[in-house]
Amino acid sequence: MNLNFWLIQAFNGISYGALLFLVGSGLSLIFGVMRIVNLSHGSYFLLGGYVALTVIWTTGSWALALPVAALAIAAVGLVMERVFLRPLGYDPLRQVLLTVGFAFLFQQAALDIWTGNNFDINPPDALSKSIQVGGLFLPLYRVFMIATALAIGVVLWLVMEKTRMGAAVRATVDDAQMARGVGIDTSRISMLIFSLGAFLAALGGVIGGAFLGIYPGLDFEMLPLAFAVVIIGGMGSLGGAAIGALLVGLADNFGKALFPEVSYFTLYAPMALILAVKPTGLFGRE
């Protein structure tokens, strides 16, 4: 009984961490490459969920909603980076403020198009069942979340570590100026990473929409959580984002279950402490 509580909470925490990895990994890469804090990242999450809803309403296909929403929001990210962020040049503060201006615009657009109602994204029946492992009933959907995050994490890792493209990204994270010096097109890298981040966040929105719901204000609720992941894990580090997501997912779950009154405090206070001691995050490179 008592053991079951811990196991279930741990499982929930890990699956929530899987979702956070989708949101956080993109944010982390964007920071690593462009040195900007993308405050519209939560909006991508929310918009992804909304676009998926529209796809589901019109076609009835949840499986189709996943790629369509992610690609649509990736396109939004691409346009934002090319048309608005890039022309500002290297001016992080203005870029950050610009992303938050967009977050407000997206918020209003979402309100206009999808109203202020609270929606749920219903996954297909096949994923709504539970499976029994040992004495525990685990919702299949959460298993799916973990599997998805794992798959994406592995693919990202392979691309980053094994391809020329990935090497260029890592070089840009380490020293953008030097990377430009050896002929890496950092502007193109920024564009790709920014839309990849939007893609992953939107994917997270579609997947997370099943148990978080999709509602106005979710954007600015997810954003600080995504930041917690990035900061704990270290900015620009994929492995760090994975560990950060796991820690935040577990901390969030156990915090809410064990000491609800201070649960968010127990999440953000370590984050601030880590930042103060090691600004680049636990696993970030200097």
Next chain:
Amino acid sequence: MSAAMTSQTLKVLVVVLALAATAIIVPNTNSFVILVATRALVFSILVMSVDILLGYTGLASLGQAAYLAVGAYVTAILATKYQFGLGFDFWVVVILGILVSAALAAVFGLLAIRASGVYFLMITLALGQCVWGLAYRWNSLTGGDNGINLRQRPKFGIDLANEVTFFYLVFGFFAVSLLLMYTLVRSPFGRSLAGIRERELRMKILGYNTWLHKYIAFIIAGGFGGLSGVLWAHTAGIVSPVNVELPTSVDALLMAVLGGSGTLVGGAIGAGIVFGLREWLSTHVTWWQYVLGGVYVLTILYLPTGLMGIPERIRQRRTRAGNGVKKLAPVTS
């Protein structure tokens, strides 16, 4: 040199005239304008405190709402749980709100001041979220998501329930805050802050304890944030986690940029415009937030020095001297 002096005197004169005009005109308008002006003035104190950090010290904070919230929660909790601060003891609450917020800033500053640039942005965000988490979840103290309703405003000889009386009180606080902050940034201490903003390393080499300067500026900004919080609690009549969530901090930062960072009064102008737009537009149209978001985006794209920078830019264009546009605030990472 004397030309610069007179130009400064002229600017001060314009501000004083604008303040006088506000004090005379607003009470004679309708209650809607008085309400919006009161809110804008209260929030302006927070925005100006953000500007002390952003415009004069070069630190962009994303967690300044925390200090407003602490001041507001102190006021609300004392008023509802202990019936304290509803008479002459309101002034004790004012002091208390300032001190508690400044104390919080003193703690947070120990963590935050080490960082600069984008890292400062993120650590202040994290610290702000700590306060938000407590406000949101600590139900027994803060009322959680519902917040705390203040049923009455203080009464001490004058009755603050009267909106015009309350406006004058807020106006007084605003004017005093502006004067204090203006004195601060013009003082040798303020000059050192500007030096840190421009080039921290040089100030270090000159022997300044730049950490201590930034730390003190951070605490002072926190104290003013607390003052705005005390006033906000009585202005809005409700204190809730909305006051401390990320968009509120972002608002304060954007208002400072919109008006023009490093000008103090720019923050007040920014707050006035945003509150005016928000309250007025939202009663007329449903798409008001497009206007607000658009204003922010356009300001950052085309007017990095804010509205207060417009005269300077016109002058520059006339003389065709400067091709380099002054940066918003230097960020080093």
